[in-house]
Amino acid sequence: MSESLHLWFEYILRFSHLVAGIAWIGSSFYFIWLDSAFVPPETAKRNVDGELFMVHGGFYYQVEKRKIFPGELPKVLHWFKWEATLTWITGFALLIAVYYINGATLLIDQQVMKLTQLQAVGLSLGLATAGWFIYDFIWHKIPNKIFNVIASLVLLVLIIFINPRTFSGRGAFIQTGFMMGSMMLLNVWVRILPGQKKMVEDAQAGKVPDYSFSAKAKIRSVHNTYFIFPVLFIMLSNHYSVAYRPAQNALHLLLLSVSGAMVRHAMVTNKPIERWTLAPAAIGIAALVFVTAESFSKSGSPAANEVSFEQVQPVFQARCISCHAVKPTDDVIRETPKGVALENESQIRQHLPKILEMAVVAKSMPLGNKTNMTDEERQLIGAWVQKQLTVSQ
Ligand code: HEC
Incomplete structure (x- = not known):
């Protein structure tokens, strides 16, 4: 009962996180698009930098990008801050529900670093806090843009170096996403909103606002747009262990972050020539696919071509079905994980590629290697699954 309640709680949180995220990223994309689509007004208007017309749902909308001076402040001013805040809050709650509780099994890989639950959670929170302060210090205190950009890239590389050496493959991905998402939210609350609020207050008090x-707000807002694609990719990655395999996940994170930022650049620019950044982004993603395809084929040992189902069945029985059964017997897992039961041949055959990926290549299953699966058993399963996959092609 309590397990199914937990799953429902997680499900509803995930739904809320997704909806809030759509609202946040959706409005962010909309403003990115607005900024690239504004044209100067046909007849110059005071304080108006650009305008555009849109048609949607049967009506016309006119938007102006403008400055506000004393006496010009409208009665109702719409702010965009709750989408970001709700996305972060639901995301953080999800991080707790999925990664921090239950012994933090999804966050820890004892082979990467021997951690207790408390240490793993402490490190996750500590690294996220440190990441923000360093990033904020770089951009708030040091008035040299070239230095800022280089220092930020060094920080990114550091994060991508540290997380995979601290957490599980999947944990390292989510931790990186958590750090980037937190920087995005804090950018909104600590650096964007206060400046905007000050300008509005000045205009209300009859003073000329300090533009x-x-x-300054724009710089952080631009940073946030660079984070969007890497963060989204990372959030989805936990459904695809092909992305977060421990041996390669630092490289993947780097390729994803750089490629995501390049796609963003192509999207934002209003000069078609600058869309060339899509090419390296595509090469980055292709490299990612190539690197993972490579180790996929290496994983099976050809000598084991003769393996039969009778040989692998006991391995599934011993190592998997305490969790992957219609009625699990594990002390923590009470519902069939992701509906994947591995109790008989037909159930096992439904999940061959994922079994190969998770139990043989990424070694992310059994969860926390709770059932002590050996490397020989992984090879055996690998050889059998690969044979089935080639036969069925
Ligand atoms: C201690 C419990 C446990 C054991 C033992 C275990 N798993 Fe899992 N498995 C899980 C959990 C929990 C998930 C869901 C993870 C998530 O939330 O993404 C999962 C997910 C999976 C998935 C992915 C389903 C999907 O669609 O994403 C596969 C495939 C899988 N396990 C295979 C195996 C195999 C093969 C074994 C044995 C070699 C095994 N597992 C042993 C707990 C376990």
Whole structure:
């Protein structure tokens, strides 16, 4: 009962996280698009930098990008901050529900670093906090843009170096996403909103607002757009262990972050020539696919071509079905994980590629290697699954 309640709680949280995220990223994409689509007004208007017309749902909309001066502030001003905040809150709750509780089994890989649950959670929170302070210090305190960009890239590489050496394959991905997502939210609350609020207050008080706040807010807002694609990819990655295999996940994170940022650049620019960044982004993603395809084929040992189902069945029985059964007997897992039962041949055959990926290549199953699966058993399963997959092609 309590396990199914937990799953429902997680399900509803995930749904809320997704909906809030759509609202946040959706409005962010919309403003990115607006910024690239504005044209100067046909007849110059005071304080108006650009305007555009849209048609949607049978009506026309006119939007102006403008500055506000004393006496011009409208009665109702719409702010965009709750989408970001709700996305982070639901995401953080999900992080707790999926990764921090239950012994933090999904966050820890004892082969990467021997950690207790408390240490893993402490490290996750500590690294996220440190990441923000360093990033914020770089951009807030040091007035040299080239230095800022280089220091930020070094910070990114550091994060991508540290996380895979601290957490499980999947944990390292989610931790990186958590750190980037937190930077995005704090950018909104600590660096974007206060400046905007100050300008509005100045305009209300009849003073000419200090537009240097706009420029500062814009920098952080631009950073947030660079984070979007890597963060989204990372959030989805936990359904695809092909992305977070421990041996390669640092490289994957790097390729994903750089490629995501390049796609974003192509999307934002209003100069078609600058869309060339899509090419290296495509090469980055292709490299990712290539690197993983390579180790996939290496994983089976050809000598084991003769393996029969009778040989692998006891391995599934001993190592998997305490969790992957219609009625699991594991002390923590009470519902069939992801509906994947591995109790008989036909059930096993439904999941061959995932079994190969998770139990043989990524070694992310059995969860936390709770059932002590040996490397020989992984090879045996690998050889059998690969044979079935080639036969069925
Ligand atoms: C201690 C419990 C446990 C054991 C033992 C275990 N698993 Fe899992 N398995 C899980 C959990 C929990 C998930 C769901 C993880 C998630 O939330 O993404 C899972 C997910 C999977 C999935 C992915 C399903 C999907 O669609 O994403 C596969 C495939 C899988 N396990 C295969 C295996 C194999 C093969 C073994 C034995 C070699 C095994 N597992 C042993 C707990 C276990």
